[in-house]
Amino acid sequence: MSLFIHNTLSRTKEVFAPLDTDHVRMYVCGPTVYDYAHIGNARPVVVFDVLSRLLRRLYPKLTYVRNITDVDDKINEASRLSGENIRSITERTAKAFHDDMLALGALPPDVEPRATDHIDQMIIMIETLIADGNAYEADGHVLFSVPSMAQYGQLARHSRDELIAGARVDVAPYKKDPCDFVLWKPSDADLPGWDSPWGRGRPGWHIECSAMAKVYLGETFDIHGGGQDLIFPHHENEMAQSRCANHSDIMAKYWMHNGYLMSEGEKMSKSLGNFYTVHDLLDEFPGQAIRLALLQTHYRQPQDFTKNSISEARRTLDKWYRIIGDGQNSHEDIPSGIIDALCDDLNTPKAIAELHKLAAQGQGGALKAGASIMGLMFQSAEDWAAWQPAASGALDAGVIDGLIVERTEARQNRDFDRSDEIRDELNAQGIVLEDGPDGTTWKYA
RNA sequence: GGCGCGGUGGCGGAGUGGCUACGCAGCGGCCUGCAAAGCCGUGGACACCGGUUCGAAUCCGGUCCGCGCCUCCA
Structure with a gap:
């Protein structure tokens, strides 16, 4: 190729x-x-x-x-x-x-x-x-x-x-x-x-x-x-x-x-104050999500860069990390579809579409290998999940875990009012609870 | 004014002269105490007007819209 x-x-x-x-x-x-x-x-x-x-x-x-x-x-x-x-x-x-x-x-x-x-x-x-x-x-x-x-x-x-x-x-x-x-x-x-x-x-x-x-x-x-x-x-x-x-x-x-970048639909300009510094964005979003948002557009195309696009990229990475799970560095070859896309004038949007297909097929190893050549998924799933915004930190993990235990007990007693109350309280502080088959987990919104 | 780039479904975003990606959102369903996540299914697009062609969103011309550059200089 x-x-x-x-x-x-x-x-x-x-x-x-x-x-x-x-x-x-x-x-x-x-x-x-x-x-x-x-x-x-x-x-x-x-x-x-x-x-x-x-x-x-x-x-x-x-x-x-x-x-x-x-x-x-x-x-x-x-x-x-x-x-x-x-x-x-x-x-x-x-x-x-x-x-x-x-x-x-x-x-x-x-x-x-x-x-x-x-x-x-x-x-x-x-x-x-x-x-x-x-x-x-x-x-x-x-x-x-x-x-x-x-x-x-x-x-x-x-x-x-x-x-x-x-x-x-x-x-x-x-x-x-x-x-x-x-x-x-x-x-x-x-x-x-x-x-x-x-x-x-x-x-x-x-x-x-x-x-x-x-x-x-x-x-x-x-x-x-x-x-x-x-x-x-x-x-x-x-x-x-x-x-x-x-x-x-x-x-x-x-x-x-x-190509050029616009910001939230407007051209970036100091007088409008509508340009984002990477430094500031990193307080609010994980770096990888910013990277994926940038790569979602072909490099020669103009791109309208929005915080919404970073959020979307972040949810995509959440999903991919779930698929990879703890599956350690499987040393799989980079799938040919990814290489082919990148060899065509660095067609990263097409390569990302390939990653989505691998994700849909549940091929975690190939997904991780394919993402790696674009500099994505370089963290462990654990480190990815541990990211938190700079402004967070009002609650420490111990307090959250304590509330989760209390909520689990409430749920076992079918006290769903109390259970939902706890979830709403945490939600208000930017903590999202998810009930899974293996218990309840939490992450930053 | 000169030169150049771009306009694809609600949003993001590839691609090809005929087989109409992909993601998010939406809608229907499964699952769930409820959410979330997951799974199954599903509608929806190629700025406008001409032309070439058996066939164009894809090629050509025009129109409209958006964006960039025009030099050490304010």
């Missing part, structure tokens, strides 16, 4: 043929660390986590690189507003990002380089671009010369003329061409800066990824991924820099982009 993936370069599904079948290499743009990751940031992390699991199964070796952007004007602004120093912001936010993504079941990438550790490589790359006539210094800035690259616009399918026609902002006076973009810019004394041949300054947004991809994956590699919003300008510019600096026809062979 071949893996097919949608390549943004061609806008079609293509057979995946790695440059080196012994070693697949993938780069995904990671977070700029100045604030908690919202659910829109989590989508590419989860999507490419599934892809990485699939690639590791299909090929002997994968190197998965996802950067951390820790130099950026948004970070500088956050520091200016809060007074917290930049290093503290980036360390704290990166840590929160790691915790949140782990809770979503995303494995760490093989390499997680930080921009500030690779300033030297960026400077070297910029020097090469200047030497070759692909970049120039002007007014303390270094700019990439877009007209120097004939194929600029290939990824986003924007011609240079179209870009100029559509421009909504004034062009900086030091630019030779309106489309030229910044590789290096000067920093004044209170901004982060590094010494360079062009004075003390800091890198532009795109050059870090070009430099780090080259260090860890080489001049060309297989897959470059990220959110759709990165196609232009970020990936277009990255590709232009890398190809010119490396004198190469390609940067990545396949470019993959996940």
